[in-house]
Amino acid sequence: MKRRLLARGGLWLWVWAVLAFLFGPIITIVIFSFDRSNIETLPIRSWTLSWYQVAWHDEQVRQAFVLSIKAACAATVLALLLGSLAAFGVHRARFFGRDTVSLLLVLPIALPGIITGVALNSTFQWAGISLSIWTIIIGHTTFCIVVVYNNVVARLRRTSATLFEASADLGASTSQTFRFVTLPLIATALVSGGLLAFALSFDEVIVTTFTAGAQNTLPIWIFGAIRLGQQLPEVNVVVTAVVVLMLIPIIIAARLTGRDTFSASSTRAPTN
């Protein structure tokens, strides 16, 4: 009995240590974003919000932010459309190739993201397509589809087919069944999938580097600034803002769909 208690205590100790490991670094950057000093030194001597002001007025950061938002919106809309179509199709399919289709759809996240990036880049070069916001959107949509697909297909699997049959037996037309039965049942899965797709696109850097050319999305701006070691206090502020901004869609998505949000492949970005 005593040994059992000891084992349990050890397990919980482990859990707390892992939680500290998971949250410590994130808390560190949030704290440092209020540090007045140009170079990070401990202990922090004086606090300020001025780096937030600097970042807010930085034209490059603004442009990068706007491009990221635009690309994420477009990719989310396309992914919602294509991902839910795929989910409905695979769900009702009884054909032999069903598993192949679902395997194909997760390929962009099962293979390293850089593969998607190089593959798309070689296609754009070969076809003479110059890199623009559209090439960014194409790349993002390709892996965002998976997120929407996973969310919707998980919901459809748990929805009993008898509901649709009942609707038809009671004389509803196909479009009525879709509008009054199917859509309300999958609505939260769609919203949640869309939010996750948005977050995924907004934060993506591995694929985007190969599809963006000379343009800066916000993650590409951050990547470049860290690499050159320039404007680091500003970087600190921007990454803190991104973390906080991304929390919003994630928390809403988690509330809407609960466990589905946690399905590993729906949370897995190609980057990341």
Place this chain on the structure above:
Amino acid sequence: MDPDNGVSTLEPATSGGTKSLRSSALSHRWGTAFLLTPPLLWFFVLYVSSLVLMLITAFWSLNGFTGNVTHQLTGANFHQIASGSYPAIIGRTVLLAALVTVTDAIIAFPFAYVMARVATQRAQRLLLVAVLLPLWASYLAKIYAWISILERGGALNWTFQHLGLPSPNLGFTNGAMWLTFSYIWLPYMIVPLFGALERIPGSLLDASSDLGASSWWTFRHVIVPLALPGLVAGSIFTFSLTLGDYVTPLLVGGANSTLIGNAIYQNLLDGGNLPLAAALSTVPIAIMVAYLLVAKRFGAFESL
């Protein structure tokens, strides 16, 4: 939307006999095709054909004078990969990916076990959120955090100094890379492992102890084998994500931290040598395909 969403199968059997049954099955099939065509078209035209083109590009070469891609098949890129510094880079990448995977498995297992089998329902929900939030926190933010923790004047050295210990000076080394990767991918290991552990029926554990097994024996011979698919599923993520990353080595690594991803990145974006970059890209693909084939035998796909 589709013309007969999910309702076609019931009605004809009562109303129309075999003929309409067949026509209904036909229209069901058309409906499915109608739904699947747009997403599959996207995937084949943009993704799969790009992959195929990349594989072909790997056998092209770069004209040394003009810098243009010559569309003549040659194995020269693969000869180049098999020589020089590339084998060492590939070896380093695979070793690091394996190391990160093992590290995450060790950290994640007790955590996922508590989540799945020890914690109350309320605690379980909170722990799930606690894993989800860092998973979705910005990738670059997490990398930046580790740079500022590990660098010379960073939080780690500072803490060690105040404890009277020698500074570890981990910043910009392979050790920093290992730590950062293990940190960033940890939630991807916890989630599928938790799923697998949670699915183990409690009756199996009761049966094991009723039959006189010690808790260690039960752990070793009941829990671990049943958690294995989740472990393998998590390892697909940790392994694959490390294999293709170039941002982490570039930002937190040091002089000897070049991975396959960096070699691809340099050849394509700095050197403009698309054929060589494409040839290098086949290496992670080949490794992942082999890995996935093995993973499939462990039943990992159901846990993805």
